[in-house]
Amino acid sequence: PGGQALRNEIAQLYDSIDPDQVLAHSGAQEAIFNFMNAMLDRSDHVITMFPTYQSLFEVADAIGCEIDRWYLTQDQHQWTIDIDQLKKLIKPNTKLICINTPNNPTGYTLTNQQMVEIAEIANQSGIYIFSDEVYKGLELDGIERKWFVDLYDRAVSLGVMSKAYGLAGLRIGWIATKDKEILEAMTKFKHYTTICNSSTSEYLATIALKNGKKILDRNLSIIRKNLDLSDIFFEKYRDLFQYNKPMCGPIAFHCMKSDLSINEFCNEMVEEAGILLLPSEIYSYRGNYFRMGYGRTDFENNLKRFEAYLIDKKLV
Missing domain, CATH: 3.40.640.10 (Type I PLP-dependent aspartate aminotransferase-like (Major domain))
Known part of the structure; x- marks a missing residue:
């Protein structure tokens, strides 16, 4: 046991x-x-x-x-x-x-x-x-x-x-x-x-x-900081994305307002920008949704790479 x-x-x-x-x-x-x-x-x-x-x-x-x-x-x-x-x-x-x-x-x-x-x-x-x-x-x-x-x-x-x-x-x-x-x-x-x-x-x-409380408090502080950056990012690009802010934890399920295949978008993102987003197909869920993580300390740099990819592909 x-x-x-x-x-x-x-x-x-x-x-x-x-x-x-x-x-x-x-x-x-x-x-x-x-x-x-x-x-x-x-x-x-x-x-x-x-x-x-x-x-x-x-x-x-x-x-x-x-x-x-x-x-x-x-x-x-x-x-x-x-x-x-x-x-x-x-x-x-x-x-x-x-x-x-x-x-x-x-x-x-x-x-x-x-x-x-x-x-x-x-x-x-x-x-x-x-x-x-x-x-x-x-x-x-x-x-x-x-x-x-x-x-x-x-x-x-x-x-x-x-x-x-x-x-x-x-x-x-x-x-x-x-x-x-x-x-x-x-x-x-x-x-x-x-x-x-x-x-x-x-x-x-x-x-x-x-030492659980110390660990959870640390992790929460990372998530909150990253969500503050995420708020700004998705407000800036609200015409392309529907922002679904999480209630708990380091993950969220956002939606892309585009006819582009979410599978192609996520595949190209990881191959060309090194950013891993999980398409909704992985969860057997319909729609152009993707899972995004907020638990990393290098989130800000990765968000900049995400933005650079969108600009390079003329998606924004």
Whole structure:
């Protein structure tokens, strides 16, 4: 399940979780894969917030589950989601609702009230919630959100060192849940994947979590500085782009107001300018959207290269 010291630190992130209710993994990907393979079968119906991190629907799809997408939509320059639409998607065989909040790729995050409403909907039908919350702690509005596991006994909250903390090389992730059946099933399944984690990585992750607030504050300051630059950039080029400022985390999902293929645009951008933007096709999402990152300390220089490319191609 992970070393005791690591699980002690992870448990302190939550309001109602004990160390024995934490299961450490080799990154978030293993945790998603193990949960779905341990808890789902082909007769199950899964609802997933969309767009989202690909594994949150691809693994269930590979198992053979029936999947419905619960779409985020745009309200002017912000993303939003309709809770009533979630209710309409529930079927007699719905076993799981997959949440991704803060959301990858949009940077949207649910409010505490929305989370309570979703938990109540799931509880009415005894549905599991698997909530990918790996960017939690980087809320830009300063309002702390709850973890789903603190709101609902059949919820699983996913965390990882690679996203909000920026420590991807450690390859340490975890799930927290109060559901004994899930903990037992995932513990058994892990014996067939990685068995255990790197002790060195667990040791370093424990040190990082002890200093978690310092790390998150540093990362937030980088994001805020970069978003200030981004505000100016996208206001300047508002005729070409729809700017969708994130609510949380270092990523946003902007839209290009052009007939140019977003795939071609992103491919040429990385090949000619060395700037990596992820086109919406990667997320199986329609439209001329692209994901843009705000977590790097060299963001200002890269934004200048982005602008130079647009000027060189006579796009602005």
